[in-house]
Amino acid sequence: MAKLLLKLQRYFRRKPVRFFTLLALYLAAGSLVFLHSGFSGEPTVPGSPRSPAAAEGPGLPYLGVMQLGRGFKAAATMPAGPRRHGPWFKSTSKEPSERGKSRDNGGPRSRALRGRSGREKEEDRARYVGCYEDNTRRRTLRGMSFFDYKKMTVFRCQDNCAERGYLYAGLEFGAECYCGHKIQASNASESECNMECKGERSNTCGGINRLSIYRLELAQESARRYGSAIFRGCFRRPENVSIALPASQLMLNMSVDKCVDFCTEKEFPLAVLAGTTCRCGFPSTLFPLHEREDEQLCAHKCAAEEFESCGSAEFLLVYQTQVQDNRCMDRRFLPSRAKQLVALASFPGAGNTWARHLIELATGFYTGSYYFDGSLYNKGFKGERDHWRSGRTICIKTHESGQKEIESFDSAILLIRNPYKALMAEFNRKYGGHIGFAAHAHWKGKEWPEFVANYAPWWATHTLDWLRYGKKVLVVHFEDLKRDLFVQLQRMVALLGVPACEDRLLCVEGQKDGNFKRSGLRKLEYDPYTPEMRKAIGGYIRTVDAALKLRNLSGVPEDYFPR
Numbered sequence: 001m002a003k004l005l006l007k008l009q010r011y012f013r014r015k016p017v018r019f020f021t022l023l024a025l026y027l028a029a030g031s032l033v034f035l036h037s038g039f040s041g042e043p044t045v046p047g048s049p050r051s052p053a054a055a056e057g058p059g060l061p062y063l064g065v066m067q068l069g070r071g072f073k074a075a076a077t078m079p080a081g082p083r084r085h086g087p088w089f090k091s092t093s094k095e096p097s098e099r100g101k102s103r104d105n106g107g108p109r110s111r112a113l114r115g116r117s118g119r120e121k122e123e124d125r126a127r128y129v130g131c132y133e134d135n136t137r138r139r140t141l142r143g144m145s146f147f148d149y150k151k152m153t154v155f156r157c158q159d160n161c162a163e164r165g166y167l168y169a170g171l172e173f174g175a176e177c178y179c180g181h182k183i184q185a186s187n188a189s190e191s192e193c194n195m196e197c198k199g200e201r202s203n204t205c206g207g208i209n210r211l212s213i214y215r216l217e218l219a220q221e222s223a224r225r226y227g228s229a230i231f232r233g234c235f236r237r238p239e240n241v242s243i244a245l246p247a248s249q250l251m252l253n254m255s256v257d258k259c260v261d262f263c264t265e266k267e268f269p270l271a272v273l274a275g276t277t278c279r280c281g282f283p284s285t286l287f288p289l290h291e292r293e294d295e296q297l298c299a300h301k302c303a304a305e306e307f308e309s310c311g312s313a314e315f316l317l318v319y320q321t322q323v324q325d326n327r328c329m330d331r332r333f334l335p336s337r338a339k340q341l342v343a344l345a346s347f348p349g350a351g352n353t354w355a356r357h358l359i360e361l362a363t364g365f366y367t368g369s370y371y372f373d374g375s376l377y378n379k380g381f382k383g384e385r386d387h388w389r390s391g392r393t394i395c396i397k398t399h400e401s402g403q404k405e406i407e408s409f410d411s412a413i414l415l416i417r418n419p420y421k422a423l424m425a426e427f428n429r430k431y432g433g434h435i436g437f438a439a440h441a442h443w444k445g446k447e448w449p450e451f452v453a454n455y456a457p458w459w460a461t462h463t464l465d466w467l468r469y470g471k472k473v474l475v476v477h478f479e480d481l482k483r484d485l486f487v488q489l490q491r492m493v494a495l496l497g498v499p500a501c502e503d504r505l506l507c508v509e510g511q512k513d514g515n516f517k518r519s520g521l522r523k524l525e526y527d528p529y530t531p532e533m534r535k536a537i538g539g540y541i542r543t544v545d546a547a548l549k550l551r552n553l554s555g556v557p558e559d560y561f562p563r
Helices: 002-014 016-037 065-069 108-121 154-163 256-265 352-363 374-378 419-432 440-444 447-469 478-483 485-496 502-510 531-550
Strands: 127-133 145-147 168-172 176-180 200-204 210-215 229-236 247-250 270-274 277-281 315-320 342-346 396-398 411-416 473-477
Touching: 154 168, 154 176, 154 200, 154 210, 256 270, 256 277, 256 315, 342 352, 342 447, 352 396, 352 411, 352 485, 352 502, 411 447, 411 478, 411 485, 419 440, 419 447, 419 531, 440 447, 447 531, 473 478, 473 485, 478 485, 485 502
Parallel strands: 342 396, 342 411, 411 473
Antiparallel strands: 127 210, 145 176, 168 176, 168 210, 229 315, 247 277, 270 277, 270 315
């Protein structure tokens, strides 16, 4: 042994560089072992019975359900880095087993029955109307169409049509999808719609010259399209119509396309059909587009197109053209340093980027970020490069949930979203980018169960931490923001201390989607949540609901709870 050590000593005297290289490698290995040990062990949650900090300061009392906190890491132990995601969690649950596939047998009659049962399960997003005749020369549904002779499913067809704003989706020949606003043919016998879907043998996709048609219950009326125009609805004529809609032209051969083309040429974002008169204008306090009327009141046929409605002198049909409303597009940094730091806080996947887009349009000022995302900077979020304490931005995006980070802000807008939707959105972002999608292999592999086990408890603790440590917190539910954007934006802008210009907020309603909405073309065609996942997430929802009500706030929306 002594001889070996003597040889090594002589060797390293002749080769000192190798000695120092080995020494550096040894120290690096030791550092990695030390860092790894810092993340192991059973962590605790501030405020839980096992945490010594539970009795300190005001905050949420222990809620029993907080046993969801098994495996919580304290925020103070989180490593610093360019992007900090808050607490992480360990899971002791086993990976879910895959469901067995059911065998498919039987003739046309049994397939029709199976198709009907499949339709009943899908009634939350579409309602089956019936089997209809179709003709290759004069289609029953005359909107967009696409074919897939290998992977066509009912869900895929419905989703494509709903994404483009159509009211009806029809499937034919097992592989063809047709969209439209009206059914322009007569019924056929249900037994004639007897062909299996190419990508889903348990469902029926029409037949030979026969369409299985669905009415898309969840198709947003505001997203219905006619060509390049978006349908906004039927509205009563405003009192000062010539002021509210300053441009007009008499069109004896009126059609939707003619009116939209006229208003596009005049560079107005609204095309309004009033019988034989086409009017153009902007959403304004005189014509805010908030009180919609029954569409039957506008159901007067166009002179040039028998299958289109053109409204009347009293009830107007409104479409949004491709002309951009520039009244809310100007943005800049704050003219003087902000006296208070306002957080725009949310769990990842809860719509923070979309909320930033809305706030920038509504206030005219850039928003900042606790992190830096080059892709968002390149898409127009110029406040992304500023340090979050610069004071040049109207509010700061953050996903942080530790006490120290939360107390760095003077007030906050806390954006909360249904955890089932938020988890899927963040999983898509993590594996597909801001408007991309995770690959099918990620959903079916180990990544999804591990992701839910780690992130689902964080959804609850993120809200609980902000309610406990936040100084002045305005709670906004993502679902309320989508449903009633004007009112919710008014609340948010008021907290930010910026005078709310009503015309500017109306402009935001017309530009609300921006470039940060995922297309529906690749939505999952199955439920990725196992019963075990739903049971755990249901407990987190009840905890957050109780915490909100404890502060005299409205609880979570009803659709958070499983039906």
